[in-house]
Structures are given as C-alpha cells and as structure tokens.
Amino acid sequence: MTDKSYNVLFVCTHNSARSILAEGLLNHAGDRRFKAYSAGSQPAGAVNPFALLTLSRMGIPVDGYRSKDWSEFSRPGAPEMDFVFTVCDNAAGEVCPVWPGQPMTGHWGVPDPSAVQGSDEEKARAFWDTAVILKRRIDLMLTLPMASLDRLAIQREIRAIGTR
Numbered sequence: 001m002t003d004k005s006y007n008v009l010f011v012c013t014h015n016s017a018r019s020i021l022a023e024g025l026l027n028h029a030g031d032r033r034f035k036a037y038s039a040g041s042q043p044a045g046a047v048n049p050f051a052l053l054t055l056s057r058m059g060i061p062v063d064g065y066r067s068k069d070w071s072e073f074s075r076p077g078a079p080e081m082d083f084v085f086t087v088c089d090n091a092a093g094e095v096c097p098v099w100p101g102q103p104m105t106g107h108w109g110v111p112d113p114s115a116v117q118g119s120d121e122e123k124a125r126a127f128w129d130t131a132v133i134l135k136r137r138i139d140l141m142l143t144l145p146m147a148s149l150d151r152l153a154i155q156r157e158i159r160a161i162g163t164r
Contacts, residue, residue, distance in 0.1 A: 006082040006146070008036045009103070015040025015067045016048045017114045017127070018087040022134045024055040024065070029138060037079065039070035048114050054127040058135075074099060083158065087134070088112060104155045108137050108162040137161050 008026055012019035019038035026036035044067045052062040072078060081103040089109050110133050113126035140161045144154065 005032065006034050007079045007103075008034055008083040008085065009070075009073055009081045009099075010036065010038045011040065011070055011084060011086050012038070012088040013041050014044035014114075015070075016044040016046060017051045017112065018110055018130060018134070020047050020051045020065050020067075021054060021127070021131045022085070022087055022108075022138065024060045024062070025058075025131065025135050026138050028058075028060045029135075029142060031142075034142070035079070037073060037081075038065075039068050039073055041070055043067040043069050048127075050113065050123050050127040053124060054131050057128070058131065085158075085162075104151065104158060106155075106158040106162050108134070110134060137164065140164065 010019040010022035010026075015038055019040065023036045023038035026034050030036065046067055047065045052065065056062050073081065078100070080101040081099050082101070084099055084103045084105045085108045086105075087108050087110055110130050111126075113123070113130040116123050116126035141158060144157055146154065149157070
C-alpha cells in the first residue's frame with residue numbers, strides 16, 4: 001500500500017458508544033492519514049452521553065457525532081473504506097453489507113460500557129476503560145508502516161491488534 005489517506009469504519013450494533021469512541025479517537029490521533037467513521041447494524045438513534053463525556057475528557061471535540069445505520073456506507077457515493085472494524089461481538093456475528101472496494105477487516109471487540117449498571121461514576125469509569133483499550137489498539141495501528149507492508153501483512157497485523 002502507498003502512503004495515502006485511509007478511510008476506516010468502526011461498526012457496532014447500536015452505534016452509540018464503542019464505535020463512536022473509536023471514531024473520535026482515530027480522527028483525533030490519525031493526523032489526516034486516517035479518516036474514521038462509525039455506524040451500527042441497529043442504530044440507537046442517539047449517542048450515549050457518556051461516550052461524548054469520555055471523548056471530551058480526552059480532549060477530543062464532541063460535535064457532529066450521530067448514531068447511523070451502516071447502510072450509509074454501502075451505498076453508491078459513500079466513502080470507500082480501506083478498513084472495517086467491528087468493536088462489539090454482536091456486530092461481528094451479523095451478516096454485514098458488501099463494502100465497496102473490499103476493505104480489510106478485523107474484530108476489535110470490547111465490553112459494552114453502556115451495559116454497566118450503577119452510579120454515574122461507575123458508568124463513566126466503564127466508558128473510560130473502553131476508550132483506553134480502543135486508544136491502545138488505534139495507537140498500535142498508527143505505528144504500522146502501511147507503505148512498506150503488503151495487504152496480507154496489514155490484514156494479519158490489524159487482526160492481531162484486536163487481541164491486545
């Protein structure tokens with residue numbers, strides 16, 4: 001692959017928490033080499049406020065996020081994805097749309113922070129912990145020498161990152 005800008009889609013069932021966090025984290029750290037998007041198979045229709053709070057606490061702008069259906073990214077005229085990552089186990093097991101351009105895929109599953117019951121402090125901590133895991137994986141991906149690796153090597157590396 002050449003040194004270019006890469007489009008990345010993070011997919012989760014409801015597109016309200018994990019995929020939103022990943023979108024924000026990659027767009028913040030990607031230094032214009034990566035453009036992140038997020039979507040869900042059954043979008044919740046709203047972004048979880050704890051996801052926005054977490055991004056804000058990490059110094060990431062929180063404007064413009066919305067819960068959207070993954071079909072937006074399989075339509076003609078949609079950005080062509082280079083990578084598609086599932087960040088929840090439900091989405092990983094679902095039949096995904098056919099993505100134009102045959103992007104590389106990986107499963108970077110993390111526990112659902114919105115499933116945590118308890119105080120707002122406990123919920124905020126669960127979102128923070130999820131964001132830290134996703135940030136670590138994104139940081140690992142950003143260190144890959146994309147221009148010097150072939151497609152199979154990149155595919156192997158991004159799948160391995162999902163286990164870390």
